[in-house]
Amino acid sequence: MSEITVQEAKEIIAQEIENLARRNKEPEWMTRIRNKALEAFERAPHRDPIISEEELLQFIAKPEIEGLPDHIESLDDLPPEMKALLDRLGISEVEQKYIAGLAVQTDTGVIYNQFLQEWAKKGLIVLPMEEAVRRYPDVVKKHFLQMFQADESKLTAYHTAVWNGGIFLYVKEGLKVPFPLHLFFLIQESALAQAPHIIIIAEPNSEFHLIEGCTAPVLVKHSLHLDMTEAYIGDGARAQLTVLQNWPEYVHTRPMTRARIGKGARFINTTVGLGTGRSNIANPKYWVDENGYVELNGIILGQKDWYVDLGGEMYLRGRGAAGINASKAVIMDESTVITRGVIRAEAPKTKGHISCDALLMSDRAVMETYPGLVSRVDDAELSHEAAIGKIREEELFYLMSRGLSEEKATQLIVKGFLEPMLKDIPMEFLVEIRKIIELAVSGGM
Structure with missing residues (x-):
């Protein structure tokens, strides 16, 4: 990748905005949002601990991958190497027949998107984001960038200027989706x-489970995954978002997630980071209304010299709102894991708990944890706990005395340590996750 100046990068980004608007037949209001974000980039603060402003500008978004087909009818039409990647993520042939929806985004193009018409008629809408902007402009405009400000950081400004791809998910009021929805992101090109x-958008009393998988071939270097998720969970809805990451060490990941949880609603957000590269969870926030509940689960496997910074800020703003921020990390080699969590009790009878185990x-x-508890009422119940240590020798000795090798005993202890947080992962993925954990602990990755 050749070096470019800041000014050259800005000119390329401006051209990319024009290309995106033209190719996607984008309405003017969306293009105006992009251009305002590009203007905001210069004055926006830069808070990323790893990527400099100059490096950030090097990651120029590209519209498509050469050599990929324009239209795909089934998974058999995918390029062999891409299908192999999906198989390694744990999507079995049997599961592919039963799930009603599957969307795959490779670099910046959604190339596979198939949904049963009967579910669309029932009120399940899943579209590429570019298509949703055209087909449902009023709905998208009402929700796009409502939880973020483009100028709050260089990351948000950059994302807003060059966002490309993604998914619009709408679940009609009262609709309960009985199968998991899948969304996969694959980076195949360096400097991307x-x-x-x-x-x-989950309307009141609806239910769904979205599983997001992220990966890239091991040869991809110096690339950036900068996704932004805005979740609107209506009153009484039940929503799950499970993110499975298996990035190579040279990929920078900057997920930005924010959610509003309505009255009596539940939102469970689980991140499984088996390959996290250089990851920094960029200022996630969650607003919880009366009797609402949010649960953040972070499972991190740190290897080599990886750097992972994750957390979340909860605002318990309705009476009886509750939240849990829990993380478990297995940290190897020279990797660093930092967990941050803040719970703000702003209404009576609220409850919150932060836990970190490593x-x-x-x-x-290296493991660092920074919990924060803030209460503005006198009857909130807020707590935190942390436990950081090594495998106890007596545990290892006991398992080895039962005939296990030291490697197998270590694998068993690590899997037992992480297992409680994996309870909601579908079995097809769980098998693959356990394999990756075994390989990592034994030094096979």
Whole structure:
């Protein structure tokens, strides 16, 4: 990748905005949002601890991948290497026949998108974000960038200027989707910025589970996954978002997620980071109304010299609102994991808990945790706990005395440590996750 100046990068981004608007037949209001974000980039603060402003500008979003077909009827039409990647993510042939929807985004293009017509008629709408902007402009305009400000950071400004791809998910009031929906992001090119925008709208008393998978071939270097998710969970709705990450070490990931949880609604957000590269969860926020509930689960496997920074800020703003922010990390080699969590109790009878557990597998591994509890009422119940340590020798000795090798005993302890947080992962994915954990602990990755 050749070096470019800041001014050259800005000119390329401006041209990319024009290309996106023309190719996507974008309405003027969306193009205006992009151009305002590009203007905001210069004055927006830069808070990323890893990527400099100059490096950020190098990640120029590209519209498509050469050599991919324009239209795909089934998974058999995918390029062999891409189908192999999906198989490694755990999507079995049997499951592919039963799930009603599957969307795959490779770099910046959604290339496979199939949904049963009967579910669309029932009120399940899943569209590429570009198509949703054209078909449902009023709905998208009402929800697009309503939880973010383009000028709050260089990351949000950059994403807003060049967002490309992503999914619009709408679940009609009262509709309960009985199968998981799947969304996959694959980066196949170095020096690429993949910036999908995801809008989730769960109407009152609806239910769904969205599984997002992220990966890239091991040869991809110095790429950026900069997704933004805005979730609107209506009163009484039940929503799950599970993110499975298996990025190579040179991929920078900057997920930005924010959600509004309505009265009596539940939102469970689980992130499984088996390959996290250089990851920094960019200022996630969750607003919880009366008797609403939010649960953030972070499962991190740190290897090599990876750097992972994750957390979330909850605002318990309705009476009886509750939230849990829990993380478990297995940290190996010279990797660093930092967890941050803030819970703000702003209404009576609210409850919140932060927990962080970590296994250090190396003397050079680093774990830092920064919990924050803020109460503006006198009857809130807020708590936090943390436990950081190594595998106890007596546990290892006991398992080895039962005939296990040290490697197998270590694998068993690590899997047992992480297992409680994996309870809601579908079995097809769970098998693959366990395989990756075994390989990592044994040094096979």
